[in-house]
Amino acid sequence: MESKEQLMKLAAACERERRQYLVQFFEFIPDAVVESFQYIEVKKGQSIIIEGQPCEYVYIVLEGDIKGIDYHLTGSAYSFMDFSKMYILGDFEGFSYTPDYIITLYAALDCRLLKVSAACYHSWMKHDENALLLRLNNILGILTSERRMDRNFLHLGCKGRLINYLVRYYEKNRACESKQVKVALTQAELAEKVGANIRSVQRAIASLESDNLVSIVNRKMMLSHEQYLQLMEEAKNERKKNSR
Secondary structure (H helix, E strand, O other): OOOHHHHHHHHHOOOHHHHHHHHHHOOOOOHHHHHHOEEEEEOOOOEEEOOOOEOOEEEEEEEOOEEEEOOOOOOOEEOOOOOOOOOEEOOHHHHOOOOEOOOEEEEOOOEEEEEEEHHHHHHHHHHOHHHHHHHHHHHHHHHHHHHHHHHHHHOOOHHHHHHHHHHHHHHHHOOOOOOOEEOOOOHHHHHHHHOOOHHHHHHHHHHHHHOOOOEEEOOEEEEOHHHHHHHHHHHHHHHHHHHO
């Protein structure tokens, strides 16, 4: 990276929440660290971090969607964390003095990233209280949200879990309120997401379709904005029932 000005232009071109975060994150970054950044593009389906390999680099996500793979469980992708708000990858291990990456991450969409050596990144964190505080706030906020959702999920049946998952899926994938969102997952993938078997997911989908909370088009679920609002109400009702 040639200059901090160039870096800030890349940050300013990001979508709103990411832009706000990265502009603040880079506010006091030293020129020497900026010069060590490399701009890279990763195509959909390509690995970014591979479990078990040495933690040599940290990645800052400018654009794209990241997913995790745990080969010890199923060998397929699963969402154990909300990577849509996790803008920095590969620094967990450095903070915990773990020498190797603990998870495999790949590009679920084409991605634009900044790559920097882990040694340079962590040296920067030691001397930039602003960046370190923002990063810890990002990490703890996401972990707290994930744990809260996990606790709520434990008390829900398959239909309740599916409703909550569809609400989050719509919020993450909608382009604008006027358009439908296609749930681009198989029933097996949905079962894995909500922690249920396929038969239970099939019954839950049939029930939601019967209640006009989802639409089935070419064997795929579609969600309109109106259905999303209804699903949000159903999710609230499910949580109320389970809190009694």
